[in-house]
Amino acid sequence: MLKYNQSHKNYIILIIKTNAVYLLKRLSKYIKNLNIKKKTTIKDIANVLNISPAAVSKALHDDSRISEKTKKAVKQVAKNLNYQPNHLASALRKGKSHLVGVIVPRTNSNFFSSVIQNIEEELDKEGYNIIITQSNESYKKECRNIDTLLFTQVDGIIASMANETINLDYYEKIKSKGIPLILFDRGENDLNVDYIGINDYDSSHMIVEHLVQQGCKRIAHIGGYKRTRIFNNRIRGYIDALKKHNLSLEDELLIESNLTIEDGREKMSQLLALKNKPDAVYVAGDYAALGALQILNEQGIKIPEDIALVGFGNEPFTAMVTPSITSINQHSAEIGKQAAKTFLEHAKKSVVKQQLNKIILDAELIVRDSSNIKNS
Amino acid sequence: MLKYNQSHKNYIILIIKTNAVYLLKRLSKYIKNLNIKKKTTIKDIANVLNISPAAVSKALHDDSRISEKTKKAVKQVAKNLNYQPNHLASALRKGKSHLVGVIVPRTNSNFFSSVIQNIEEELDKEGYNIIITQSNESYKKECRNIDTLLFTQVDGIIASMANETINLDYYEKIKSKGIPLILFDRGENDLNVDYIGINDYDSSHMIVEHLVQQGCKRIAHIGGYKRTRIFNNRIRGYIDALKKHNLSLEDELLIESNLTIEDGREKMSQLLALKNKPDAVYVAGDYAALGALQILNEQGIKIPEDIALVGFGNEPFTAMVTPSITSINQHSAEIGKQAAKTFLEHAKKSVVKQQLNKIILDAELIVRDSSNIKNS
DNA sequence: CATATATGCTTAAACGTTTAAGCAAAATAA
DNA sequence: TTATTTTGCTTAAACGTTTAAGCATATATG
Numbered sequence: 018m019l020k021y022n023q024s025h026k027n028y029i030i031l032i033i034k035t036n037a038v039y040l041l042k043r044l045s046k047y048i049k050n051l052n053i054k055k056k057t058t059i060k061d062i063a064n065v066l067n068i069s070p071a072a073v074s075k076a077l078h079d080d081s082r083i084s085e086k087t088k089k090a091v092k093q094v095a096k097n098l099n100y101q102p103n104h105l106a107s108a109l110r111k112g113k114s115h116l117v118g119v120i121v122p123r124t125n126s127n128f129f130s131s132v133i134q135n136i137e138e139e140l141d142k143e144g145y146n147i148i149i150t151q152s153n154e155s156y157k158k159e160c161r162n163i164d165t166l167l168f169t170q171v172d173g174i175i176a177s178m179a180n181e182t183i184n185l186d187y188y189e190k191i192k193s194k195g196i197p198l199i200l201f202d203r204g205e206n207d208l209n210v211d212y213i214g215i216n217d218y219d220s221s222h223m224i225v226e227h228l229v230q231q232g233c234k235r236i237a238h239i240g241g242y243k244r245t246r247i248f249n250n251r252i253r254g255y256i257d258a259l260k261k262h263n264l265s266l267e268d269e270l271l272i273e274s275n276l277t278i279e280d281g282r283e284k285m286s287q288l289l290a291l292k293n294k295p296d297a298v299y300v301a302g303d304y305a306a307l308g309a310l311q312i313l314n315e316q317g318i319k320i321p322e323d324i325a326l327v328g329f330g331n332e333p334f335t336a337m338v339t340p341s342i343t344s345i346n347q348h349s350a351e352i353g354k355q356a357a358k359t360f361l362e363h364a365k366k367s368v369v370k371q372q373l374n375k376i377i378l379d380a381e382l383i384v385r386d387s388s389n390i391k392n393s
Numbered sequence: 394m395l396k397y398n399q400s401h402k403n404y405i406i407l408i409i410k411t412n413a414v415y416l417l418k419r420l421s422k423y424i425k426n427l428n429i430k431k432k433t434t435i436k437d438i439a440n441v442l443n444i445s446p447a448a449v450s451k452a453l454h455d456d457s458r459i460s461e462k463t464k465k466a467v468k469q470v471a472k473n474l475n476y477q478p479n480h481l482a483s484a485l486r487k488g489k490s491h492l493v494g495v496i497v498p499r500t501n502s503n504f505f506s507s508v509i510q511n512i513e514e515e516l517d518k519e520g521y522n523i524i525i526t527q528s529n530e531s532y533k534k535e536c537r538n539i540d541t542l543l544f545t546q547v548d549g550i551i552a553s554m555a556n557e558t559i560n561l562d563y564y565e566k567i568k569s570k571g572i573p574l575i576l577f578d579r580g581e582n583d584l585n586v587d588y589i590g591i592n593d594y595d596s597s598h599m600i601v602e603h604l605v606q607q608g609c610k611r612i613a614h615i616g617g618y619k620r621t622r623i624f625n626n627r628i629r630g631y632i633d634a635l636k637k638h639n640l641s642l643e644d645e646l647l648i649e650s651n652l653t654i655e656d657g658r659e660k661m662s663q664l665l666a667l668k669n670k671p672d673a674v675y676v677a678g679d680y681a682a683l684g685a686l687q688i689l690n691e692q693g694i695k696i697p698e699d700i701a702l703v704g705f706g707n708e709p710f711t712a713m714v715t716p717s718i719t720s721i722n723q724h725s726a727e728i729g730k731q732a733a734k735t736f737l738e739h740a741k742k743s744v745v746k747q748q749l750n751k752i753i754l755d756a757e758l759i760v761r762d763s764s765n766i767k768n769s
Numbered sequence: 770c771a772t773a774t775a776t777g778c779t780t781a782a783a784c785g786t787t788t789a790a791g792c793a794a795a796a797t798a799a
Numbered sequence: 800t801t802a803t804t805t806t807g808c809t810t811a812a813a814c815g816t817t818t819a820a821g822c823a824t825a826t827a828t829g
Contacts (some may be wrong), residue, residue: 056570058785069809074787082807105485105546106785109814114481116545124525125506130499134527146541149500149525151510165522169492171482194432307713314715337683339690339715434815445779450817458777482815485784 025233057098062153064318066095077102094259108170115393117147117360118166120176122154122203127333128349129177132201135353143361144170156181173197173360178205180242180275199362202347206246211373212362213355215380217247220345221254222261223329223382224299227264228345231390233297233325237270239284240301251301251329274305281308289316297325297388303332306342310387315338326387341387348378404421428466430439433474441470453478484546493523493736494542498530498579503709505553508577511729512551519737521548532557539563549573549736554581556618556651569580573739578723582622587749589731591756593623596721597630598637599758600675600703603719605638607766609673609701613646615660615685616677627677627705646671650681657684665692672700673764679704679711683717686763690715702763716762722756 025200059077063070068087076083076091094100108114117140121129137147148169152159159179166174167190171258174191177200188208191198197211204212238255252271259266269291274280274328281300285308288295300306306328313320320326320340328335335342359374394660419557429746435453439446444463452459452467470476484490493516513523524545528535535555542550543566550567553576564584567574573587604612614631617624628647635642645667650656661684664671676682682704689696696702696716704711704720711718735750 053802056785059787060785070786071788073811074785075808078787081806084807087807101543103485103546103785104544105481105490106814107787109479109481109485110787112814122510123506125503126501127501130501130527132528133500137526141537146545147526148522151506151513153510161517165517167477168480169522170479171736219794245801311713334713336711337687337710338713435817436815446816447780447818448778450815451778454817458775460777463777479815482784483817485786486815488784665815 034282036192056103057095057100058103061098062091062094062100065098066090071366087285091197099233113172114170115145116169116171117145118162118169118171118174118176119147119149120159120162120166120174121149122147122152122177123178124151126330128202128330128347131349132177132353132356135350136357139354139357140360143364145361145364147175150268152179154179154181156184157202160187167191167194167196171196172364173199175199175356175360177201178203178245180245183244197360199356199363200358201352201358202247204246209373211359213352213359213374213376214247215345215352215378217250217349217380218257220329220380220382221251221299224329224345225255225258225358227382227384228297228299228325228327228387228388229264231297231321231325231388233390234264234297235270235293235295236264236268236270236297237288237295238299238301239272239274239276239281239305241274241276243273246297248301255299274301276300276302276305278304278308278311281305282312283308285309285312289313289318295324297321297327299327299329301329303328303330303342303344305333306344307334307338308337310340310342321388321390325390328387331383335383336385343385343388344383346381346383348380351378395734398492415643420528432479433476434479435476437474438467438470438476441474442466454590456621464480484620489548490519490546492545493521494538494545494547494550494552495525496528496535496538496542496550496682497525497581498528500557502725504578504705504706507725508729508732510537511726512733515730515733516736519740521737521740528555530555530557532560536563539567543567543570543572544549544606548573548740549575551577551732551736553577553581554621556621558637559620573736575732575735575739578623580622585749587700587735587751589735589750589752589754590623591721591723591728591754593626593756594630594633596705596756596758597627598634599756600705600721601631601634601638603758603760604673604675604701604703604764605640607673607697607701607764608751609766610640611643611669611670611671612640612650612673612675613664614675614677615648615650615652615664615681617650617652617725619649624677631675650677652676652681654680654684654687657681658688661685661686661688664752665694670700673697673703674700675705677705679706679708679718682720683710683714686714686716686718697762697764699768701766707759711759712761719764720759722757722759724756727754 051253059070059073063073071092072083072087076088077095079088119133119136121133122370124130124133133149140147148166148171150162150165153164156179159182173196185205185208188198192210199211202212204214225236240252243249243252256266272284272287274284281304298309300309306326310320310326313324318324324344328342331344331346335344355376435446435449439449448459448463449467452464453471455464461602495509495512497509500506500509509525516523524547526540526541528538532555535558549572561581563582564574568586575587579591580590588743601612614628616628619625632642633740639738648660648663650660657680664674674685676685682702686702694700704718707720707722711720731752
């Protein structure tokens with residue numbers, strides 16, 4: 018029983034029967050909550066229903082050892098009190114953060130943005146969230162990103178390496194911590210981790226084949242850095258495809274580039290300065306291809322009649338510019354999905370039984386105006 | 394003392410003096426660590442130095458009540474054992490995750506990607522990490538993103554709303570939880586939260602003024618949804634600027650659009666079907682402007698001589714297409730920085746003393762070929 | 770000299786959740 | 800009937816960190 022006695026206008030005196038002490042304990046906690054306006058916890062639910070916090074936790078997770086009746090009650094109270102589980106606490110206890118780090122060179126490319134979106138969708142199904150970081154093609158930034166992600170206790174990292182990255186120490190660091198590492202697009206064979214990418218070698222073959230069919234005989238290649246696996250594969254594919262079609266490989270037609278717009282302009286100018294100009298240019302990246310296109314347009318060179326142009330990556334702008342640029346579609350959605358799935362496999366399997374996945378997807382050539390000689 | 398006795402080839406017998414029991418305890422923990430290969434914790438460091446975990450924690454945080462000698466020792470041991478603080482534990486204890494959620498309609502736009510990058514850089518300085526989520530312009534996805542971020546226990550949310558978003562319940566949910574919410578670009582006055590954006594009204598004035606200067610008399614506007622604040626402001630600016638220059642506002646020249654490429658094409662076609670065609674079109678988004686440009690090019694209409702074209706947002710492709718598109722630069726870097734700073738202010742200040750920031754930045758008109766009549 | 774203050778630590782509890790272990794009571798099997 | 804299993808919970812510890820409170824010891828102050 019609880020007596021109320023307004024003995025003084027500024028005080029309230031409560032007279033509580035001794036056996037109500039336990040109630041008072043609950044009440045005092047409730048009052049505390051009122052003041053600080055704390056978030057409701059499992060304990061609060063437990064107090065309301067007069068069961069243990071453990072039972073509440075199990076009920077919320079549909080443990081088989083909890084009665085349906087209790088489960089229903091718990092869920093109802095949880096809803097009423099607007100209970101939101103504290104992710105940090107459960108992550109700490111379970112030793113899993115349910116966060117996955119993603120590192121990309123940049124997000125403002127359609128390829129990466131689409132990969133990210135698909136990673137996210139796939140992981141979301143299993144209750145994982147992703148933390149996206151951008152390296153801006155900088156090795157230093159990439160290292161900081163890795164540290165940040167490790168600090169945030171991510172359960173895994175999905176990454177595409179910066180152009181600059183040669184030193185793999187930081188990636189070894191991830192591996193040494195036993196955190197699943199999955200690379201996509203820009204990977205490294207030496208690291209010996211899971212990898213998802215397209216068949217760059219075959220893609221180069223497709224491009225050269227297409228250009229040969231269009232009647233081109235002097236096909237130049239503005240490639241990426243040879244030391245980066247994907248660009249090396251594109252170069253090898255280019256060289257082998259030339260051989261296959263009995264075209265000679267000429268040193269002056271094979272140029273290494275960082276594949277920015279600016280460098281695309283420069284390398285294209287370089288090609289135009291040759292005595293014996295090419296009749297086709299295959300650029301290993303769309304942005305550089307755009308730079309090349311600008312130079313060609315500026316110099317009044319007809320595309321594709323004088324020089325045909327092919328890019329790589331199928332960035333949306335390839336379809337927007339004039340003339341539209343033929344390019345390779347990398348199936349970004351599939352790459353993202355596979356990367357996520359590969360991570361999930363690691364997360365589910367025991368630490369011991371691990372095997373490497375190297376997933377190589379076929380790419381697709383999107384023929385546009387810049388190389389469509391016969392119909393132009 | 395510790396005696397070693399190889400009595401059996403498969404066993405090792407250790408004879409330990411009784412007073413070494415306490416050492417054994419430490420040793421057994423060490424052995425355990427060896428087997429399970431656990432991460433080193435503050436406790437490990439404490440054990441090595443024979444001090445309390447509390448002292449270690451304080452030493453690592455440069456607490457004034459810890460001697461320099463101890464600090465040095467702790468830091469050295471921490472380095473030796475490759476100690477990485479467990480962020481989850483400290484976040485749980487401190488009630489702060491040091492994570493900030495970011496919601497954008499999409500990341501593959503230069504504007505958003507640049508904003509994000511600057512938010513990240515600014516927050517990184519103060520030890521915050523960001524979790525990026527994309528709404529893909531979908532209200533449903535946006536709601537899920539908010540739930541995800543709240544679940545991850547973010548300390549704040551910086552968001553730009555999806556086009557679809559009209560119902561503000563989910564944003565109210567953030568507010569009601571006392572989590573700082575900062576909107577940028579796409580905001581809502583009704584929400585009454587911090588906002589960082591550009592002066593859309595003035596920007597429209599600048600555009601109209603520029604077109605008038607180029608000699609245009611019938612200026613059309615393909616605008617965004619009227620209900621969205623920024624697009625409404627652009628429309629108001631357009632209308633008022635027309636008045637200011639004594640041009641009549643004609644209903645058929647003011648069109649509402651979702652501002653995608655496709656809709657840009659459609660709305661431009663609609664304008665071209667008019668008996669009395671416009672001599673300039675101001676499109677409230679670059680993508681729709683691109684669609685408009687495609688239609689104009691396809692129909693052989695000269696830009697800017699027949700019809701001048703202006704976009705909004707200064708997406709990189711506006712400089713890439715032919716002719717290049719005049720557009721408004723939104724100072725994405727500054728918006729990102731200010732958004733981050735605004736959050737940090739909230740994070741530092743006490744919950745009680747809060748005041749709203751509405752930061753409106755001036756934008757910049759980048760004149761390109763599509764509206765440069767006099768020099769073309 | 771006694772008292773006050775500063776220094777350098779320790780102890781113990783807390784953050785909110787999960788989970789191994791355990792214990793009655795109920796249901797089932799022998 | 801008794802033994803066994805199942806059901807439905809509780810207790811208590813743990814995850815790794817931080818921090819309020821406390822306690823000596825050393826130093827400063829009057």
